[in-house]
Amino acid sequence: MQQSKEIAERFPDLHPPFEAQAAIAEANRCLNCFDAPCTGACPTHIDVPRFIGKIARDNLRGSALTILDANVLGASCSRVCPVDVLCEGACVLHRYNKKPIEIARLQRFAMDGFHAAGGTLGRKSREERPEKIACIGAGPASLACAAELRQCGFQATVFERRPLPGGLNTYGVAEYKLPAHASLEEIELIRGLGVEFRYETEIRTQEDLVTLEREFDRLFLGVGLGAAHRLGIPGDDHRDVIDALQFIARYKTADPPAVAESVAVIGAGNTAIDAANAARRLGASNVAILYRRGERHMSAFAFEYEHAKQEGVQFQWRVMPVKIDSDERGICSIECVRVAIGENGVLAAVPGSNFHFACQQVIYAIGQSPLLELLSACRGVELSHGRVVVNRATGATSNPKYFAGGDCVNGGREVVDAVADGKRAGIGIAQVLKVAPQRTSSPGAPEAAHA
Ligand SMILES: Cc1cc2nc3c(=O)[nH]c(=O)nc-3n(C[C@H](O)[C@H](O)[C@H](O)COP(=O)(O)OP(=O)(O)OC[C@H]3O[C@@H](n4cnc5c(N)ncnc54)[C@H](O)[C@@H]3O)c2cc1C
Ligand code: SF4
The missing domain is CATH 1.10.1060.10 (Alpha-helical ferredoxin)
Incomplete structure (x- = not known):
């Protein structure tokens, strides 16, 4: 690309x-x-x-x-x-x-x-093993898992719903850190090991999962997180109210989206910072991050915050959007209310403090939901608060057929954490299959006891 x-x-x-x-x-x-x-x-x-x-x-x-x-x-x-x-x-x-x-x-x-220099990855074992593992999602967690397994001689197939591999490395991480083409180039190393990739193949239903359970000896869940939380305020369905993840994915892998003169970004995590910086670089004159808590509560890393200030992003603390105002020409402003933070951290709207923040575009980055529908369809896989529960040392879930790692386990951390999880799970799967070698299981195999 x-x-x-x-x-x-x-x-x-x-x-x-x-x-x-x-x-x-x-x-x-x-x-x-x-x-x-x-x-x-x-x-x-x-x-x-x-x-x-x-x-x-x-x-x-x-x-x-x-x-x-x-x-x-x-x-x-x-x-x-x-x-x-x-x-x-x-x-x-x-x-x-x-x-x-x-x-x-x-x-x-x-x-x-x-x-x-055209370097390639070597195998850790020359042995070709018959066992097959399906990795669902082609993000860092699955890539690391599939590479580890293939290096040990196992057959690894990656299923990805999008047209390109890499997960957020390709579609989410800011372009000035990692261009999409660099993410894809790196994945060629993994393909070179013999990992098979099936793109635009979403594993959606319990039936899809049961089919994979029959065809593969183990399944690795590396599906990351789901859709961004919506603002849930009047006017948030306007076409110029944009999900930060879609905004970033679009400028990284498709045509750069048009940005307005003034853009408001809601949220103060690393994704909000990336979206705000991108809006500036794509031509917006005024970009402001609106956050309901104070500076010290923001979840973005300190160096990301400093970077955004250098990019010219403004910050509005302790403000909460309550309504998006628009007319026939588009968005005119966001109505906000000032927020008081009580000693126990409880937020309260300050009565009569409503004001209008002028902008023509709103980007929201207030967190992502877990992929509950898919994860709940994985029979016998225990979840806690929407995250897959695993043995941290091996990535094993409560159903021995399934392993998991990355954002769907940790709730959203860094690329390197997903890689570490994927590799650990690859080692965990290899150990289990070496102790109890198994060609693909049939329906009613021991795993079904966990269904
Ligand atoms: C905007 C943004 C910026 C970030 N910037 C950084 C950064 O600078 N540095 C850093 O270290 N971390 C950063 N992160 C975090 C990092 O990207 C993630 O922690 C990491 O990508 C998680 O890897 P993963 O493999 O668990 O999930 P993902 O990267 O999300 O990959 C999951 C993959 O699974 C696919 N998938 C989902 N469901 C299905 C399904 N049902 N069937 C088939 N495929 C499916 C998805 O399409 C996706 O390709 C950022 C995150 C975001 C959102
Ligand atoms: S070994 Fe690590 S900690 Fe020590 S000087 Fe080198 S980089 Fe720093």
Whole structure:
């Protein structure tokens, strides 16, 4: 997939890649710590000093293989991980008041070099095993699970409802961090292992699931989260009231959407920030984030907040939209009310504080619902608050036929958490199938006891 010229110009790289000399100089600053807190802080436990040491010795391929051994999506994670709160946040150089090692940019340097040289992934086992595993969803969790299984010799098939793989890596993460084409390029490594992909194939009903249960030995649920919560206020059905996820997906993978002069974004998480920044870069002069709580309550990371301010996004705290006003020309404003936050955190509208915030477009990013319909159709799979309950060490659910990982288990975290979950589940499935080898089960197999 080619990135459009317009999008490439409007969304240049947030953290431009290292030149070779600068990368080697940065790699040589690493203290090669024995207990490497950076590795401990990475959910996929990439051996950071090892891969950095290989860059210092000009062994780029070896460095990339060290990364890929722990994290098959090492390229995208190098661009999208919130490293300030993960590996770089844990770097010991902070203790000496020195700048932490730029781990993410070094990781990207190694992975870019690997891809540019046409690198491919190797198998961990030469054995070809007959057992088949269906991974539902082609996001980071399923990709990591399928890659792990295929590397161990199992047959992995990924079912994806959309036309392209990658999940939110392709359709959601801001373009200046990870362009869709870079996400797709990385997935070619996984396809190269022999993982089969079936696109535009939504697994919707219990009947679909039962068919998969018959055809496959194990099922992995990597379906992420569902639709965005709607605002639920009068006027929210106007055509210029847009779901942030659809807005981002559209500019990343289709024609850039038209943006208005003034845009209001409702919500203050990372998705709201991404949508607000995108609206600015797509040409909106005024973009404001409206949030019902205060600055310190926002769920966006501090560096995302700083970035949005640099992009010129305005913030309105303790305001709640109550109605969207429009006329025959389109949206004119959002009626808002000011909010008081009680000591116990309870929000209360301040009487008589209503005001109109002028804008012509509204983007909402107030969280996503779980895919309850699908998850409830997975017989015998325990859910808690809409999330799949798993054994954290293996990804196993309460039905031995099903494993799960990523956002549908953790409720929505980071790409690297989904990769870690997917890999753990891949290992978990491989262990179970090696202990009790099994060609596809027939209806009435032991799993049915959990139905
Ligand atoms: C706007 C946005 C920006 C983000 N930015 C970052 C970031 O900068 N850094 C970061 O680390 N994380 C970021 N995240 C979080 C990160 O993208 C997710 O945590 C991660 O993608 C979760 O991976 P997953 O595989 O669990 O789910 P997803 O990536 O959501 O993938 C699930 C896949 O399953 C498919 N699917 C769903 N139902 C079915 C079905 N019934 N049949 C077939 N296929 C189905 C979906 O189409 C999708 O492709 C962001 C999230 C959002 C929403
Ligand atoms: S903590 Fe910092 S200095 Fe130590 S190994 Fe990790 S990156 Fe290198």
